[in-house]
Amino acid sequence: MRLFLALSLSLMLASGVNAADRPIVIAHRGASGLLPEHTIAAYTRAIDDGADFIEPDLVPTRDGVLVARHENEISGTTDVASRAEFEDRKTTKTIDGASVTGWFTEDFTLAELKTLRARERLPELRGTANDGRFVIPTLDEIITLAKARGVGIYPETKHPSYFASIGLPLEATLIAALDAAGWRDAAAPVFIQSFEVNNLKQLNTMTGVRLIQLVAAEGGPADGARGSYAEMLTPEGLKAVAAYADGIGPEKTLVIPRGADMRLAAPTRLVADAHAAGLKVHPWTFRAENYFLPADHRKGEDPRAHGDLVGEIRAYLAAGIDGLFSDFTAEAVTAH
Template sequence: MIRKTSQTPPIIIAHRGASGYRPEHTLAAYQLAIDLGADYIEPDLVISKDGVLIARHENEISQTTDIAEHPEFAHLKTTKIIDGEIKTGWFTEDLTLAEIKTLTAEERIPEIRPQNTDYHGILPIPTLQEIIDLAQKYNVGIYPETKHPSYFQSIGLPLELPLLTALQEVKISVFIQSFEVSNLQEISQKTDILLVQLINHTGQPYDFTVNGNTNTYQDMIQPLGLKKIAEYAQAIGVNKNLIIPSNINNKIQSPTSLIKNAHAEDLLVHAWTFRNENNFLPVDFHNNPQQEYKLFFELGLDGVFSDFPDTAFTARGDR
């Protein structure tokens, strides 16, 4: 049994680093997250043409790097279908690591976080190994997500083997997360690392779509679905609306029984994503994001994904 006791504080997972303060998935964002009290730093993993895992929100990188300003890569702009969606831009799997290292990170939502644009042109794209080295230096955990695993498998660049190879010798705490199911089931046969089934409030895992499985994320949070998840994973990472829904007016509603039901299967429950800006908060918590954390902590949540780990840290201390 791995479920925490009532005395164990919920963990703070720095969502893509301290991404409220620095462009996401940069060593600067991860370093600041560590400085602000995060227990884990969270890289989303995609892969380069030569098989190196790097941290980006998506494999299409026109929104999170300055690649459009690099004429030497203009010929690589293309259109692909990724998990059923048409995407146009530049893709990590078409660039070598050396080429990716010539790029710098850019703020993904500059209209909401204009202060982060001050770092444009400065911060390189980190590899998984660089993130591991940083985490081990400060003895914090890492919480990597495999992005689009079925897609990368289909083009001969699977994420799982290089991820497990990179984690073989680490001495820090690790969770591996995925929105897909089959790759977590595969990983569970090869490692004792704790696994996290990610669950959104709509849709279904993309590998279900590929395989003709009609089950949805809503099916997965039912008692039978949670029992199945517990066969290969130790935690669920859920859209926070599955725990405390909001109505059409963005006001919070009564909590669901998801935490209780998951704990009944000895599954930890981590929720995403907690942010300070009113754009992302229910109206009940506008200008007071600490209260949102406190409400979730009172319900027995085991961990939060936060863009502002200092706010989460303060709220956890006040609970």
């Protein structure tokens, strides 16, 4: 089992991170509330705003290079659908049991992907002023940025079972990149996260860096390793997670639910139960727009307007969390 004390020590040692003194701020896909997600510009803005860690979601190209995209289907975050030369790449695939139609990173070489330009994933809320300005970054480019600026990285392995099934497993490529950066143990400024279980167990045999089991409010791991996320969050389930991971990344309503009036209710026992199992708790995702906020932290009726994100985060900090994912780094830093 990875012990709570060892994790605390490793956080103190993490380069450029004062995580031992306060909960860590994880820039969710970079400063994605301000700039198109998973771009060097978004990561750089998040670092400028005080992030401790920047988060790249990782998917592979056809030639096996890991790049940062929230999903392997990229029509919502790039201009690929408007590119005539790639029209014939549109297809339908089954990803984690769901039928998905679009364009997929595994059908493009890195050189081809580098010709695309990023788009805002939530244009209705965040506009399109920065569409077309930025390229898709590789994991190696993100590591170079993080090392140069003295922050950590918090990569997520996306759909690992699916990619293994098509001959593009993520794990060895990711660990090779971390090893090349000198990031091999719990003192490294790295967390690896996944919604699946078996790939985290595999990673636990390949590296000493810290691992985080992501959990959602509904459903269960796509690899079928457990029946549901709910059973993983019982005291016994959390003990089982602690055998291969250092913490959990729960959907934030699992920490503080919303009542029938959509206001924040009383915290659950999740933080206490996770801490009792020796696990850190890093909930996701904190966003400033009224559309995402609980009713008691909204300002006005416009779903695009920004409400009291700092107040919401402070409620979670009071509940004892150890870190948080936010699209708005500056507000998360202010909340501390």
